[in-house]
Amino acid sequence: MADVAFIGLGVMGYPMAAHLQNKGGHRVTVYNRTAAKAEKWVAEHGGSNAATPMEAAKDKDFVFACVGNDDDLRSVTLGAEGAFQSMKAGAVFIDNTTASAEVARDLAREAEKRGLAFLDAPVSGGQAGAENGVLTVMCGGTQETFDRAEPVIASYARMVGLMGPAGAGQLTKMINQICIAGLVQGLAEGIHFGRQAGLDIEKVVDVISKGAAGSWQMENRHKTMAAGKYDFGFAVDWMRKDLGICLAEANRNGASLPVTALVDQFYKDVQSMGGSRWDTSSLLARLEK
Numbered sequence: 001m002a003d004v005a006f007i008g009l010g011v012m013g014y015p016m017a018a019h020l021q022n023k024g025g026h027r028v029t030v031y032n033r034t035a036a037k038a039e040k041w042v043a044e045h046g047g048s049n050a051a052t053p054m055e056a057a058k059d060k061d062f063v064f065a066c067v068g069n070d071d072d073l074r075s076v077t078l079g080a081e082g083a084f085q086s087m088k089a090g091a092v093f094i095d096n097t098t099a100s101a102e103v104a105r106d107l108a109r110e111a112e113k114r115g116l117a118f119l120d121a122p123v124s125g126g127q128a129g130a131e132n133g134v135l136t137v138m139c140g141g142t143q144e145t146f147d148r149a150e151p152v153i154a155s156y157a158r159m160v161g162l163m164g165p166a167g168a169g170q171l172t173k174m175i176n177q178i179c180i181a182g183l184v185q186g187l188a189e190g191i192h193f194g195r196q197a198g199l200d201i202e203k204v205v206d207v208i209s210k211g212a213a214g215s216w217q218m219e220n221r222h223k224t225m226a227a228g229k230y231d232f233g234f235a236v237d238w239m240r241k242d243l244g245i246c247l248a249e250a251n252r253n254g255a256s257l258p259v260t261a262l263v264d265q266f267y268k269d270v271q272s273m274g275g276s277r278w279d280t281s282s283l284l285a286r287l288e289k
Contacts, residue, residue, distance in 0.1 A: 005056040005063040007031045007076050009041055013066035015131045016156045021045045024155030031056040057083035062152050066096040070103040089115040092149050098122045100245055101167035108166030117145040122173035126233040134158040140169035174246040181263040183217045188283040201226050221281040230278035237276045240267050
């Protein structure tokens with residue numbers, strides 16, 4: 001059992017913190033920018049809440065964060081009331097935010113200066129994965145830090161892997177999103193083409209999902225896509241944020257991402273249709289508008 005802080009109780013962080021408390025058996029203190037949500041979490045799960053990240057992180061063995069973007073992350077770590085201001089020597093900061101590799105490397109360096117340990121540890125699996133405690137966690141950091149943190153992270157994860165030094169977790173998450181973008185667009189086009197051709201989509205998918213075209217997206221999203229239901233999982237706004245991170249990193253490292261750039265623009269079209277909060281499978285709606 002460890003003393004843990006969790007900063008950021010959004011749709012992912014809320015259940016992740018709950019698994020640390022209930023499944024992991026850790027003593028959890030939570031912080032959220034909207035205090036009422038932190039109070040609600042404590043009422044449901046126990047533990048305690050704090051008024052600032054600095055207060056939440058004080059004397060904790062592990063401090064987790066799952067916030068919106070690079071700026072939010074810098075604020076809750078390096079701000080005047082940030083977690084780095086009060087963390088004890090040797091404590092581990094675990095960042096579950098999907099952010100840039102650059103901010104991960106910066107925070108890792110700053111943590112080392114202060115005698116702290118750091119892991120960038122973005123997650124995949126969406127809201128359902130967080131709620132069910134079966135996320136995939138991609139970590140960047142030292143082997144020693146990973147070995148200390150992995151048993152705690154396992155409270156909300158099915159798979160936890162060390163991908164390399166600081167920033168490698170974020171780079172791996174970028175690859176995850178690059179691959180998903182192309183898969184979802186392909187599935188949307190396949191369903192659209194099948195409908196235009198007058199085929200029974202359910203029969204088609206039943207056959208092709210058993211072959212090389214099969215994927216998690218096809219298995220789990222084709223029915224809701226065909227029904228025009230797009231309120232399952234990861235929102236378009238979040239995907240565009242993630243793809244923006246991918247494209248910015250590609251601009252830095254010289255990678256060519258033509259499909260990713262194109263699908264990002266398709267998601268921009270979905271946003272203009274009022275689909276900002278639709279899930280990523282809503283690419284089909286753009287084709288059939």
